[in-house]
Amino acid sequence: MYYHDKRLQYPVVVEKPDPAFARMLQQAIGGVEGEIRVCMQYFFQAWGNRAPNTKYRDMLLHTATEEIGHIEMLATAVALNLDKAPASLQETGAADSIVGAVMGGERPRHMIEGLIHKNLLSSGLAAMPMDSDGVPFNMSHIYASGNIAADMYSNVAAESTGRVLAVRLYNAAHDPGMKDMLHYMIARDTMHQQQWLAVLEELGGPSANLPIPNSFPQEQEDQENNYNFYATAADGTVPEGRWTSGSTIDGRGEFTVFPNRPLGEEPVLGPARTDSGAQGQQIG
Template sequence: MFYQDGKLQYRVRVERPNPIFARALQQAIGGVEGEIRVMMQYLFQGWGARGPKKYRDMLINTGTEEIGHIEMLATAVALNLEGAPLSMQEDVANDGVAGAVLGGMNLRHILSTGLGATPENCNGVPFNASHVYASGNLMADMYANVTAEATGRVLATRLYGMTDDPGMKDMLSFLIARDTMHQQQWLAVIEELGGSAGLPIPNSFPQSGEKNEFSYAYLGHHKDGTTIPSGRWTQGPSYDGKGQ
């Protein structure tokens, strides 16, 4: 069961509202790298977990934290929309800057929400729950979670670079820190599950069932069949200790 206390996890301030930055922030709410996705992903992974209870607890706990991140970002979007140009009067139309602001906004921020956030990405594409990975295989799910926090942190640092508003930089520096932690967290589970001993994923399938001659060979699909640049993937021992 879930509870709330009406406070934000971390303060959210905006000194100079910017409706186009409001649009950009939406990517962190409803984009594939965003918070709705991790919230639902961790919760569904937890609800479907059949192994040791501590993983279930941790997944649901961190999923719960992510709800609060959506809350912070939704608040940030609303604050950035304060004072947005709501109409196309002549002076706006003839003012390059104001006109660009109106044209560059997510118009649904005016038309559909009256200056509030939506569960959409920065292009106004609604979040689609097919992005929730909960495979029932904890190791596979942990890689999905590292991915989510890695692309999420990439996004958050780009948002950080896009704004020079001190309030927004402050909020993002908190969210970036949490992404750092969550990358650590899922890597820690991978270690607990045995690290490379867990490979290949799933490690429950007997490898006698696979065509082993294709399991550790890099195949070139170059037209002339010869020009394979070398890398760690063309040489050295395999990570599961079974191939070459």
């Protein structure tokens, strides 16, 4: 179960509200690389964790809980960018001159409408659980496979794309407050990349964990097709690299190259059933 503190994880200050940047920040909330995704992913991995002990369940809960605070920070940043900040910013009129133009029906409407449609019309100038194009987050992006190694790689991928996004937002940001918030979030993503890789190391690293899942007796997989690169160029050329020769990463084989060709035959499904709603010509 959970507790909250109404203060933020880290300060969120916006000196000069910028509706266009608000919309960009939405990607970090409800984009597939965003914080709702990692938060819910770590929670579901924790809640479904099956293992001899509860160590990883426990650890995942720590970080999942941290991530709620990141969504909260970003939601606050979106709201502040969409309107005048309270108190000290009240006088600048920066936001008023822009957002006010939309609300009041004045120009230059074209400067922002495309950027904040649902933030304006649906939520009254607040954050929404959607990405920067207004597409709502879809929970099918929560990867929790029941396999701890697959999950850790999914988490590394999530924090890698997440940090790439945070860097892009940092590069696009003007506001010192936003730069400060993002330089904190970028740091947390650094840690989380390390953290999931640390689990993989603790579990024994590549040699102990690959191929994933390692609980499947590898002798049952096709021994002739598990370490060869399939070359599918029509002209037979092969892109040489670490993956075409030498020892495999798991140390269990040698990379080779297989000039691809069909190993099966043309499939023949035969005529359709009389009662299947097919066209008569298909029934023959």
